[in-house]
Amino acid sequence: MSATLTYVYCLVRSARRPSIAGVPPGLPLSEPVRLVEVPDAAPARRTAPKAKTPAARTWLVVSTVPQAAYAEEVLEQEMQRLEWIGERALAHEAVVEHFLRADAVLPMQLFTLFMTDERAAAHVTRDRRRIDRILSKIAGQVEWGLRLTLGAEAQAAPARRARVASGADYLARKRDVRDAVRDRMKKARLDATRIYRTIAAEATAAERRTDIDRTVPGSRVVLDAAFLVPAGRAAAFRAVVRRQTGPLTRAGVAAALTGPWPPYNFI
Amino acid sequence: MARTPSRTPASQVLDDEGETSLLDVIDNALNKGIVLNGDLTLALAQVDLVYARLSLLLCAADRVMPNEDDDIIARHSDRRARRR
Known part of the structure; x- marks a missing residue:
């Protein structure tokens, strides 16, 4: 049994060897992050007399971790601590983002571990067709996330105006607040849907992650969406999002645009 | 080595929502990355456990949006169902 494991962060497709200068340190206790090239599936292609454009090559971004720190029993136990996972999820994400x-770039699931580099590469080779299919879909694209939340302030605003003089008043006020909240949510959701469609038209692909109908009563999230956008169009895309969300923000809806992310929602 | 990890490194947030970023990172890395079936993979039960804890934490601290936990778990179950 080896004393170390190969931890895989992501798979990178590139015509040239990606730079690892300034790459984040990786998971706690890991050795420095490095690249493992995955040989092309068909060696026959190399002898073929074409290759006008340099063929894209595939690398795994890995680091060596002590087995004692990431053995199955350890994971099983530590997975109960969100802080432990959080620290590693951030470290994992930071390495993936370096290759954006x-x-x-295809991010691996957190805690993808192999006994050796060779075994990691062999797994990719075996899964080559699925991986190539995904890669061609996301090449040159990054993901942006947009979440719209109706603020508690905006939600409760009408209630403040009413004065309570009796029990009946109190009940009436409760009803009014409930109705007002319902109306505001309804309007905010309609606005969110309209905005989502407009922004989606600017993206290569879009996914609305929250199914509003299924969201439990009381949720203030009116939109949770991911957009796949060409990496070079980030500024234009952000401008569109700002323009669309501006009026809503003034009406008490908080808009959070996050990114660029690896295309998690489109793989 | 820093004890507390910094928040999402390159991902910037336009209108900050605070804690959500960390939860998003966990959600993404744990739930949406490509599954390669490594020599050592997470048991589905473990992943479920994390989500259960995530929701507990959110309920207790109320530091993200109310019901965000339900949302995350619904998404998680959905994705799991689709993968099967």
């Missing part, structure tokens, strides 16, 4: 400028 590559032609395509």
Whole structure:
């Protein structure tokens, strides 16, 4: 049994070897992050007399971790501590984000571990067709997330105006607040849907992650969406989002645009 | 090594929502990354456990949006169902 494991952060597709200068340190206790090239599936292609454009090559971004720190029993136990997971999820994400400028980057699930580099590469080779299909879809694209939340302030605003003089008043006020909240949510959701469609038209692909109908009563999230956008169009896309969300923000809806993310929702 | 990790490194937030970023990172990395079936993979039960804890934490601290936990768990179950 080996004393170390190969931890895989992501798979990178690029014509040239990606730079690892300034790459974040990786998971706690890991050795420095490095690249493992995955040989092309068909060696026959190399002898073929074409290759006018440099063929894209595939690398795994990995680091060596002590087995004692990431063994199955350890994971099983530590997965109960959100702080432990959170620290590692951030470290994992930071490494993946370093490669966002590559032609395509496929993030691995947290805690993807292999006994050796060779075994990691072999797994990719075996899964080559599925991976190539995903890579071609996300090449040159990054993900942006948009979440719209109706603020508690805006939700409760009408209640403040009413004065309470009796029990009946109190009940009437409660009813009014409930109705007002319902109306505001309804309007905010309609606005969210309209905005989502407009922004989606600017994106390569879009996914509305929250199914509003299924969201439990009381949720103030009116939109939770992910957009796949060409990496070069980030500024234009952000401008569209700002323009669309501006009027809503003034009406008490909080808009959070996050990104650029690896295309998690489109793989 | 820093004890407390910094928030999402390159991902910027336009109108900040605070804690949500960390939860998003966990949600994404744990739930949406490509599954390669490594030599050592997370048991689905473990992933479920994390989500249960995530929701507990959110209920207790009320530091994200109310019901965000339900939302995350609904998404998680959905995705799991689709993968099968």
